[in-house]
Amino acid sequence: MNPNESILASIEPASTPVHHNWIYRRVALPILALLRMGATPEKLAWSVAVGLLIGVNPILGSTTLLCLAVALIFRLNVAASQIGNHIVYPLELLLVIPFMRLGSFVFHTEPIPLSPKSLLESARSxxxxxxxxxWHWEWHAFIVWACIATIAIPLIAFALTPLFRKLLLRIEHNQYPIISGT
Structure with missing residues (x-):
């Protein structure tokens, strides 16, 4: 058993069978572990909310470093913010074009041509x-995203805080006892 499996096995709820789905192993168990290690529900909620929103920013390839920087600046839980960041990666890919279109609308610029033929023609000419x-489309999309994130991060954090408080209470009442990983 590798070290990660033993850590996860040590926080597995005794009353439930071992789950093998991705979200449980990669999201729920690490969050439980962070609560068990002393992370406060409030800080954890803010960390996950920041990770979720940074994870969908329209500048592809920037999320991990941006999430790390924001977590360090605001003294958030880096692991929790990265969990939030990485679970929304597919959404980032889905939202790039809508953010660019919204940026074009807000800043009154011509919209991005979505046909490969017109993009290739522009690249050649x-x-x-x-x-x-x-660059303008990306920058405008980023500004629109930042405005949305400024509003959404607190809303998500306030929504997650009661959930994390309930999880902490369950941990404290030994509903998620530590069990042997061997």
Missing amino acids: NPIALTRQL
Whole structure:
């Protein structure tokens, strides 16, 4: 048994069978472990909320470092913020184009052409102009995302806090006792 499995096995609820689904192993058990190690429900909720929202920002490839920086600056739980960040990765890919379209609408710029033919034609005819335009679309999308995140992060944190408090109470009442990992 590797070290991660033994840690996860040590916090497995005694009253439930061992679950093998991804969300349980990669989200629920680490959150339970963080609560068990002394993370407060409030800080954990803010950390996960920040991770979730940073995880869907429209600048592809920036989420892990941005999430780490924000967690360190605001003294959040880095592990919890990264859990939130990584579970929403598929949403990031789905939301890039809507954020770019919303950014174009808000900033009154021409929308991003979604046909591969028009993008390829622009890349061939004037690659520098296309690069500049892509930067504008990304920047505008990022600003729109930041405005939405500013409102959504506290809402998500306030919604998660009671859930994490209930989990902590269950832990304290030994409903999630430590069991042997061997």
